Amino acid sequence: MFRFSEIKKSFLVALWLMFLTFPIMVIRVNTIYKTIEWRWERMFMVGIGAFFLSFLWRYLHKKKEAGEKKAEEAGTLPLAQRLIKNRQFSIPAAIGLGIFIIAFPFIFSMYQTNIMTTALIYVVVGLGLNIVVGLAGLLDLGYVAFYAVGAYSYALLNHHFGLGFWAALPIGATFAFLFGVILGFPVLRLRGDYLAIVTLGFGEIIRLILENWNAFSFGPSGIANIPRPGFFGMDLSLSQSITYVYFLMIGMAIFTIFVVKRLQDSRLGRAWIALREDEVACQAMGIDKTRTKLSAFALGATWAGIGGVVFAAKTTFINPASFTIWESIIILCIVVLGGMGSVLGVIFGALVLILLPEYLRAFSEYRMLIFGATLVTMMVFRPGGIITDVRKTYKFKGLKDKQPTV
Amino acid sequence: MKPILEVTNLTKDFGGLRALDDISLTVGQGEIVALIGPNGAGKTTFFNCITGIYPPTKGDVAIIPPGGKKIFIKGLKPNHVTQQGMARTFQNIRLFQNMTVLENVMIGRHCRMSAGIPGAIFRNPATVREEKKVVEDSYGVLEKIGLEQFVNEYAKNLPYGAQRRLEIARAMATEPSILLLDEPAAGMNARETKELDDLIVRIRNQEKISILLIEHDMKLVMSLSDRIYVVDYGKKIAEGPPMEIKANPAVIKAYLGEELDA
Ligand SMILES: Nc1ncnc2c1ncn2[C@@H]1O[C@H](COP(=O)(O)OP(=O)(O)OP(=O)(O)O)[C@@H](O)[C@H]1O
Numbered sequence: 195m196f197r198f199s200e201i202k203k204s205f206l207v208a209l210w211l212m213f214l215t216f217p218i219m220v221i222r223v224n225t226i227y228k229t230i231e232w233r234w235e236r237m238f239m240v241g242i243g244a245f246f247l248s249f250l251w252r253y254l255h256k257k258k259e260a261g262e263k264k265a266e267e268a269g270t271l272p273l274a275q276r277l278i279k280n281r282q283f284s285i286p287a288a289i290g291l292g293i294f295i296i297a298f299p300f301i302f303s304m305y306q307t308n309i310m311t312t313a314l315i316y317v318v319v320g321l322g323l324n325i326v327v328g329l330a331g332l333l334d335l336g337y338v339a340f341y342a343v344g345a346y347s348y349a350l351l352n353h354h355f356g357l358g359f360w361a362a363l364p365i366g367a368t369f370a371f372l373f374g375v376i377l378g379f380p381v382l383r384l385r386g387d388y389l390a391i392v393t394l395g396f397g398e399i400i401r402l403i404l405e406n407w408n409a410f411s412f413g414p415s416g417i418a419n420i421p422r423p424g425f426f427g428m429d430l431s432l433s434q435s436i437t438y439v440y441f442l443m444i445g446m447a448i449f450t451i452f453v454v455k456r457l458q459d460s461r462l463g464r465a466w467i468a469l470r471e472d473e474v475a476c477q478a479m480g481i482d483k484t485r486t487k488l489s490a491f492a493l494g495a496t497w498a499g500i501g502g503v504v505f506a507a508k509t510t511f512i513n514p515a516s517f518t519i520w521e522s523i524i525i526l527c528i529v530v531l532g533g534m535g536s537v538l539g540v541i542f543g544a545l546v547l548i549l550l551p552e553y554l555r556a557f558s559e560y561r562m563l564i565f566g567a568t569l570v571t572m573m574v575f576r577p578g579g580i581i582t583d584v585r586k587t588y589k590f591k592g593l594k595d596k597q598p599t600v
Numbered sequence: 601m602k603p604i605l606e607v608t609n610l611t612k613d614f615g616g617l618r619a620l621d622d623i624s625l626t627v628g629q630g631e632i633v634a635l636i637g638p639n640g641a642g643k644t645t646f647f648n649c650i651t652g653i654y655p656p657t658k659g660d661v662a663i664i665p666p667g668g669k670k671i672f673i674k675g676l677k678p679n680h681v682t683q684q685g686m687a688r689t690f691q692n693i694r695l696f697q698n699m700t701v702l703e704n705v706m707i708g709r710h711c712r713m714s715a716g717i718p719g720a721i722f723r724n725p726a727t728v729r730e731e732k733k734v735v736e737d738s739y740g741v742l743e744k745i746g747l748e749q750f751v752n753e754y755a756k757n758l759p760y761g762a763q764r765r766l767e768i769a770r771a772m773a774t775e776p777s778i779l780l781l782d783e784p785a786a787g788m789n790a791r792e793t794k795e796l797d798d799l800i801v802r803i804r805n806q807e808k809i810s811i812l813l814i815e816h817d818m819k820l821v822m823s824l825s826d827r828i829y830v831v832d833y834g835k836k837i838a839e840g841p842p843m844e845i846k847a848n849p850a851v852i853k854a855y856l857g858e859e860l861d862a
């Protein structure tokens with residue numbers, strides 16, 4: 195049961211908040227009639243609200259602590275991992291999901307399919323950033339710059355040389371990779387917050403260049419009439435084309451998951467994780483810090499480039515306004531909220547963060563408010579993200595047969 | 601005896617502080633050499649300077665791998681120093697806490713492997729073979745150090761003594777010809793220290809790895825070392841076999857009040 199001291203604490207919090215918000219919530223000066231309105235009932239509401247919220251907060255905190263202890267004792271995996279492990283659940287679920295994915299564009303409207311495609315682009319880009327932030331532990335706030343590189347590669351190559359989508363895709367990816375190397379080289383000497391600030395600066399520089407170098411990028415007015423992806427030279431209607439891009443993105447997402455997983459479970463992936471854990475020890479064990487960091491940075495950038503090309507092809511119009519710092523932050527939120535280092539988490543994060551705002555248009559004014567509040571709450575109660583990463587560790591399997599000799 | 605590590609006139613300044621002052625030191629092939637001195641004498645700084653973590657202000661560092669040519673390693677990055685065959689452990693344990701014991705050792709093998717990005721993505725037969733081998737090799741190292749029962753445990757869950765030994769295992773995995781140990785017995789009880797003593801001798805005798813160690817446990821130092829260097833305030837004040845060092849007045853003065861003949 196709740197103890198008296200808890201009630202007292204919440205009571206004090208409520209009192210404090212009532213006092214703090216008094217000037218803005220209660221007093222209202224009517225400048226026309228030169229009177230002051232006293233809205234005491236509002237003070238009362240603030241008090242009750244604060245009391246209950248503070249109570250709820252501490253209750254959740256306690257529950258979380260108890261839960262952690264229990265999980266530690268029992269050594270249980272998080273729910274998502276347990277569900278995946280359970281074959282009776284995972285196989286039918288995978289089949290169901292597959293059918294749903296294939297049927298999606300035929301069941302739902304063009305508008306819905308389009309939103310889904312956007313979400314899938316964010317899945318791909320988020321998985322790319324996950325390499326940089328989740329695995330290698332490099333906080334990159336200028337990630338959107340590489341997204342812009344990809345998008346502008348396609349738009350400009352198409353505009354000047356008439357290159358098609360499929361030719362531009364690898365070129366855009368390569369450009370983004372090269373940009374990752376070039377930007378990463380000076381930047382990756384820095385650590386933590388410094389790295390975050392400098393990458394943020396680089397991201398803005400790229401956007402400002404695109405905005406101001408009219409001769410090169412057509413400035414703020416952007417580039418229009420970018421062709422949608424071609425399908426063996428066939429003429430597609432708008433709805434066919436949207437369906438096509440949707441499936442293209444599904445394929446791309448699967449491809450990305452495949453590659454990212456493989457990278458994660460490789461010599462390079464191990465080095466990334468070790469680098470995140472302890473840089474000095476990592477170097478002392480013979481790992482080339484610069485090269486390892488650079489490879490993470492550039493590979494992450496590659497996926498952003500790919501995402502950028504598809505984005506340009508899907509919207510058929512791009513301008514610098516699509517590549518602001520907000521975009522970087524949203525992608526970062528996808529990774530952090532979904533679960534750093536966890537592929538499933540990033541997919542989930544992208545779907546939630548991109549789809550929810552679309553369907554909650556009614557609350558669009560409060561979008562940033564809800565966003566911020568969710569993030570803060572998450573960091574307190576689930577710092578590992580929605581789907582906490584349980585890394586597949588290397589196991590030595592020959593242990594059993596060797597035991598008797600020990 | 602052929603030298604394996606040659607440090608000449610090494611000096612290191614931190615701003616106005618001269619942490620190391622003109623120190624020369626050699627380790628011969630198959631030798632166990634100790635570097636001792638009071639707290640803050642500059643022992644760890646010496647390790648950091650010769651392994652490339654800090655750039656030395658003056659002096660030279662060279663390794664001569666058995667059957668190889670002399671390589672000057674001053675100014676090389678730490679990873680290149682390791683690649684040349686000198687590995688180290690840390691005084692304040694620096695394991696990869698959220699990786700398993702096996703994975704920690706696998707990181708040590710990193711510099712002896714070759715798979716790159718294409719290998720990771722395509723998993724060609726060479727990469728698959730290499731990945732299989734690295735697990736086996738790493739397990740082999742753990743067996744040598746006696747940590748195989750912890751193989752799939754997270755490093756952070758290991759008892760303290762085992763963590764210190766895992767540091768040694770991880771360094772051994774890089775195939776060094778000389779191993780630098782920074783206070784390997786710190787925080788160990790008498791039994792663990794005895795086991796460590798045996799382990800270090802075994803590493804030298806069976807693996808043919810030379811050893812330079814920093815240690816405060818005088819009993820361990822005296823029983824293990826072939827030769828001892830003593831530093832105080834960054835200066836070398838004595839060098840020689842254990843018996844001589846024990847009787848050296850300068851050393852006794854530096855350790856005033858501390859028990860040398862424990
Ligand atoms: N990065 C640094 N910057 C400035 N001064 C340093 C730095 N590292 C070490 N020092 C100084 O150099 C001196 C030698 O330190 P060091 O850590 O090498 O001592 P030590 O012999 O290893 O001592 P202990 O036995 O306590 O480990 C100390 O005075 C220390 O404060």
Ligand SMILES: [Mg+2]
Nearest residue numbers: 643644645691
């Ligand atoms: Mg020290």
